[in-house]
Amino acid sequence: MNTNDAPAILGGTPVRSADYPPWPVWDDDERTRLLHTLDAGGWWQGDGAVAASFAQQFADYHGARHGLALTNGTHTLEAALIACDIGEGDEVLVPGMTFVASASAVLAVNATPVFVDIDPDTLCIDPVAAEAAITDRTRAIIAVHVAGAAADLDALVELCTRHGLRLVEDCAHAHGTFWRGRGVGSWGDFGSFSMQRSKLMTAGEGGVLICNDDALRDAAWAYADCGRVKGEWFYHHATVGTNLRMTEWQGAVLQAQLDRFAEQNRVRNANALALIAALDQIPGIRAQRRDPRMNTQGNYCFVFHYDTSEFADLPLRPLEAALAAEGVPMGVSYPSLSDLSVFRNHRFGPRRRTHDPGIDYAHLHLPRAEHAAASTVWLQHRLLLAERDDVLDVARAVERIRRHAAEIVRRSAHGA
Numbered sequence: 001m002n003t004n005d006a007p008a009i010l011g012g013t014p015v016r017s018a019d020y021p022p023w024p025v026w027d028d029d030e031r032t033r034l035l036h037t038l039d040a041g042g043w044w045q046g047d048g049a050v051a052a053s054f055a056q057q058f059a060d061y062h063g064a065r066h067g068l069a070l071t072n073g074t075h076t077l078e079a080a081l082i083a084c085d086i087g088e089g090d091e092v093l094v095p096g097m098t099f100v101a102s103a104s105a106v107l108a109v110n111a112t113p114v115f116v117d118i119d120p121d122t123l124c125i126d127p128v129a130a131e132a133a134i135t136d137r138t139r140a141i142i143a144v145h146v147a148g149a150a151a152d153l154d155a156l157v158e159l160c161t162r163h164g165l166r167l168v169e170d171c172a173h174a175h176g177t178f179w180r181g182r183g184v185g186s187w188g189d190f191g192s193f194s195m196q197r198s199k200l201m202t203a204g205e206g207g208v209l210i211c212n213d214d215a216l217r218d219a220a221w222a223y224a225d226c227g228r229v230k231g232e233w234f235y236h237h238a239t240v241g242t243n244l245r246m247t248e249w250q251g252a253v254l255q256a257q258l259d260r261f262a263e264q265n266r267v268r269n270a271n272a273l274a275l276i277a278a279l280d281q282i283p284g285i286r287a288q289r290r291d292p293r294m295n296t297q298g299n300y301c302f303v304f305h306y307d308t309s310e311f312a313d314l315p316l317r318p319l320e321a322a323l324a325a326e327g328v329p330m331g332v333s334y335p336s337l338s339d340l341s342v343f344r345n346h347r348f349g350p351r352r353r354t355h356d357p358g359i360d361y362a363h364l365h366l367p368r369a370e371h372a373a374a375s376t377v378w379l380q381h382r383l384l385l386a387e388r389d390d391v392l393d394v395a396r397a398v399e400r401i402r403r404h405a406a407e408i409v410r411r412s413a414h415g416a
């Protein structure tokens with residue numbers, strides 16, 4: 001314990017003397033499965049069943065009928081949009097608070113992403129704002145479950161049904177998030193998951209697309225496998241496709257990751273709830289809202305809202321630096337899509353040569369997404385796998401910084 005309580009950023013001893021558990025987690029199971037795949041000689045999906053069987057188990061876990069093992073969580077979105085027959089002239093609603101891929105996948109299929117503002121508490125797409133953005137060109141909504149917090153799936157399913165729209169759930173952050181007893185990704189036409197290194201289950205890269213409909217599954221598979229038709233001659237290409245197949249190596253690693261996932265999800269959830277309870281006692285801090293219809297949250301990040309006025313006007317970036325100095329593993333909020341230069345400067349080449357999107361992204365504002373980007377703190381999920389008391393060190397670090405916020409502000413004004 002640091003006797004004078006000075007925050008680490010002002011030279012005190014950090015709250016954390018040891019680091020949190022590392023990510024990714026792996027053990028002999030990954031090693032054995034990888035070696036088995038090597039020895040079996042079936043290194044691509046055409047010769048083996050490892051990746052396909054993993055994807056099917058992953059789909060089962062989330063309550064969907066089909067799972068496709070693909071290259072990453074950007075390509076899964078692209079394959080979902082292609083399977084839904086979305087292309088030039090079509091508009092797809094995308095929430096402002098997300099990674100660029102949720103919108104760039106729309107551009108990749110030559111459709112137009114239309115940005116929609118978010119619910120300020122969950123940070124997910126606001127169904128009311130989504131409805132207001134629907135035009136006669138709108139074909140789909142991409143709902144992102146931000147940091148694993150489920151978007152309002154009841155409202156979105158109802159909205160899409162009423163307007164005849166496709167619903168693609170971008171679940172890149174939300175492995176293991178359950179909504180009213182069923183996994184996310186199984187509510188819309190497709191659920192798209194990323195298995196990139198930082199995600200809750202990883203093979204370094206990778207993606208899984210889940211869905212319930214046979215025809216949509218076949219269409220996504222055809223696109224991801226060079227336009228082939230399942231069960232037909234290898235060189236029969238019925239439609240235009242590409243190669244988005246996951247390797248068997250990735251499948252082997254992901255099978256091991258899936259086998260330990262349920263227990264990790266349980267631990268992360270219990271720790272997240274305890275941390276929320278502790279942080280919510282601190283003036284100026286409010287955890288990302290968990291909708292009561294969400295049973296479990298697959299916390300890709302742990303996110304809380306930060307009100308500087310309760311911290312002597314200490315800005316967000318210095319707060320993040322002070323938390324990092326205390327040993328808290330920090331992430332960072334995405335900027336709002338409305339602030340990304342690719343959109344502001346209309347840099348959509350080389351695919352989009354002919355179609356003017358008809359949207360002036362440079363003058364578009366999403367006040368709630370922009371505010372969230374400037375006022376939310378994102379922590380790495382690996383801390384949620386620590387012992388409970390270690391997890392609660394995060395709240396102790398925040399409290400300490402609050403006690404000394406005025407001093408941190410004063411010293412930084414004097415360049416200390």
Ligand SMILES: Cc1ncc(COP(=O)(O)O)c(C=O)c1O
Pocket residue numbers: 072073074075098099101102144170172173193194195196206207
């Ligand atoms: C919300 C969201 N969608 C899609 C992706 C794309 O996933 P990948 O990196 O596997 O292509 C990411 C990646 O971070 C993401 O955060």
